[in-house]
Amino acid sequence: MTGWRAGIAATCLVLALWQVVIWSTGVARFILPPPALAVQTIWESRALLAEHAVITMAEVLIGLALGAALGFISAISLVAWPTARALVRPILVFSQAVPVFALAPLLTLWLGFGLWSKITMALIIIYFPVTSSFFDALMRTNRDWIGLAKVMGASPARIMWHIRVPAALPGFASGLRLAAVYAPIGAIIGEWVGASKGLGYLMLLANGRAKTDLMFAALIVLAVLTILLHTAVNKVCEKTLDRPEGS
Amino acid sequence: MGHGAKSVNQPQRMTGSAAIDGTAIFSQLDLTLTPDSWTCLLGASGVGKSTVLRLFAGLAEGVTFTGDLSVPGRVAMMAQQDLLLPWLNVLDNVLVGARLRGDRPDKGRARDRLAQVGLADHADKFPSALSGGQRQRVALARTLMEDRAVVLLDEPFSALDALTRAQMQELTAELLSGHTVLLVTHDPNEAARLGQTILIMTPSGLVNVTAPTTPIPREISAPDVLRAQTDLFDQLRRPT
Ligand SMILES: Nc1ncnc2c1ncn2[C@@H]1O[C@H](COP(=O)(O)OP(=O)(O)OP(=O)(O)O)[C@@H](O)[C@H]1O
Ligand SMILES: [Mg+2]
Numbered sequence: 001m002t003g004w005r006a007g008i009a010a011t012c013l014v015l016a017l018w019q020v021v022i023w024s025t026g027v028a029r030f031i032l033p034p035p036a037l038a039v040q041t042i043w044e045s046r047a048l049l050a051e052h053a054v055i056t057m058a059e060v061l062i063g064l065a066l067g068a069a070l071g072f073i074s075a076i077s078l079v080a081w082p083t084a085r086a087l088v089r090p091i092l093v094f095s096q097a098v099p100v101f102a103l104a105p106l107l108t109l110w111l112g113f114g115l116w117s118k119i120t121m122a123l124i125i126i127y128f129p130v131t132s133s134f135f136d137a138l139m140r141t142n143r144d145w146i147g148l149a150k151v152m153g154a155s156p157a158r159i160m161w162h163i164r165v166p167a168a169l170p171g172f173a174s175g176l177r178l179a180a181v182y183a184p185i186g187a188i189i190g191e192w193v194g195a196s197k198g199l200g201y202l203m204l205l206a207n208g209r210a211k212t213d214l215m216f217a218a219l220i221v222l223a224v225l226t227i228l229l230h231t232a233v234n235k236v237c238e239k240t241l242d243r244p245e246g247s
Numbered sequence: 248m249g250h251g252a253k254s255v256n257q258p259q260r261m262t263g264s265a266a267i268d269g270t271a272i273f274s275q276l277d278l279t280l281t282p283d284s285w286t287c288l289l290g291a292s293g294v295g296k297s298t299v300l301r302l303f304a305g306l307a308e309g310v311t312f313t314g315d316l317s318v319p320g321r322v323a324m325m326a327q328q329d330l331l332l333p334w335l336n337v338l339d340n341v342l343v344g345a346r347l348r349g350d351r352p353d354k355g356r357a358r359d360r361l362a363q364v365g366l367a368d369h370a371d372k373f374p375s376a377l378s379g380g381q382r383q384r385v386a387l388a389r390t391l392m393e394d395r396a397v398v399l400l401d402e403p404f405s406a407l408d409a410l411t412r413a414q415m416q417e418l419t420a421e422l423l424s425g426h427t428v429l430l431v432t433h434d435p436n437e438a439a440r441l442g443q444t445i446l447i448m449t450p451s452g453l454v455n456v457t458a459p460t461t462p463i464p465r466e467i468s469a470p471d472v473l474r475a476q477t478d479l480f481d482q483l484r485r486p487t
Pocket of ligand 2: 401
């Protein structure tokens with residue numbers, strides 16, 4: 001529970017700093033609304049915010065699930081087939097040199113203004129961390145376990161499924177934790193480039209109409225949802241994928 | 248315990264040389280494992296004992312072997328590290344061979360093996376909840392579960408305290424009697440207690456040391472054990 005308390009304390013600290021900045025600079029409220037106003041706007045526009053938050057979260061969750069599944073399968077395939085590894089790894093590394101932001105307009109062009117361009121954006125942004133952390137963990141399998149399994153007469157496929165994959169699940173979990181934080185970024189970028197729904201769209205809309213309080217409200221909702229998602233993923237990983245130290 | 252059809256009817260023999268990346272590990276080695284008896288292999292660190300064992304197990308990746316090797320069919324292996332899988336409980340660790348081959352796991356037999364090593368009450372625990380000696384007993388149960396005629400042991404007791412080691416030596420000798428066993432060890436006393444053939448590996452070949460003829464496991468302080476142990480010390484210290 002200390003983490004939980006620390007979170008609340010940190011939030012209060014940020015709110016206090018925010019308020020101090022406003023008092024000390026006297027900045028106009030359409031440039032930087034006071035925290036109380038942002039909170040009030042969250043309450044008053046709760047229906048609107050909820051409507052758009054549901055869309056964004058759907059994009060994030062579907063992108064996360066697909067990206068995790070794709071990363072899981074890719075990492076195993078790369079480990080199982082050295083030829084694929086030799087061919088695909090340079091491509092993967094090169095792909096990281098392309099700024100993902102630059103892809104967003106293309107995705108909107110190809111996949112349209114609906115959910116799929118945002119889901120794809122989230123998927124692309126999380127695919128690399130999930131794949132590479134699981135891949136690295138799969139490549140680090142204790143050679144003696146593999147030797148023992150061979151002596152016992154195991155096929156490569158069974159060694160993969162019964163030894164390498166379970167041994168590497170903690171590595172997959174660390175990829176998932178990163179993905180939980182990255183996926184919302186992907187979805188929001190997608191919404192900025194072209195959307196008619198979602199928190200990213202709402203932020204642009206509010207910005208255009210100088211409704212800074214609504215923009216901050218959307219931002220806060222997004223941040224809270226991202227933290228909740230990260231916490232949930234963390235809990236699931238702890239329960240199912242991680243192993244206690246010293247085992 | 249029997250291993251019926253899998254019984255060895257011809258000796259396991261290795262004659263030849265091995266190299267890794269062009270560097271010779273050993274040359275002109277001639278090693279025969281007497282069927283249904285314990286062969287102990289000693290020798291300086293790095294002389295190639297584990298390499299011999301890995302060759303018998305078909306695990307010597309990267310080792311170039313030239314010569315004759317009568318592959319003993321499927322073998323069972325146990326090493327210094329217990330190699331238990333931390334995500335499986337004790338019973339599933341004992342059953343891991345069947346799982347890896349896609350066979351139906353025989354839980355009843357696995358529980359019998361656990362009872363033989365005195366861990367019947369620990370079947371549901373995870374390896375992290377066991378002591379080093381208990382973990383090594385689980386590894387022994389897993390080895391017994393494989394039920395192979397030829398069993399390869401690479402310093403299986405060297406990480407244990409003296410008392411646990413003595414108990415494990417007795418238990419293993421008892422449960423693996425009638426198997427063809429190759430035991431790699433650094434401990435002259437262990438070789439004197441368990442060896443029916445005792446060999447020292449040197450860069451110039453194998454030296455046969457006379458082993459006691461009494462049944463194994465022998466008492467630690469039996470006169471013939473102490474004599475063989477002293478002999479072994481002398482031989483190991485002799486410059487080659
Ligand atoms: N992967 C490797 N690449 C190069 N040389 C190796 C490799 N593995 C082992 N060797 C060399 O092979 C030789 C034999 O190693 P091996 O493990 O068989 O020795 P050992 O007799 O079992 O030693 P110890 O008693 O310390 O276990 C050593 O000199 C070692 O340096
Ligand atoms: Mg060795």
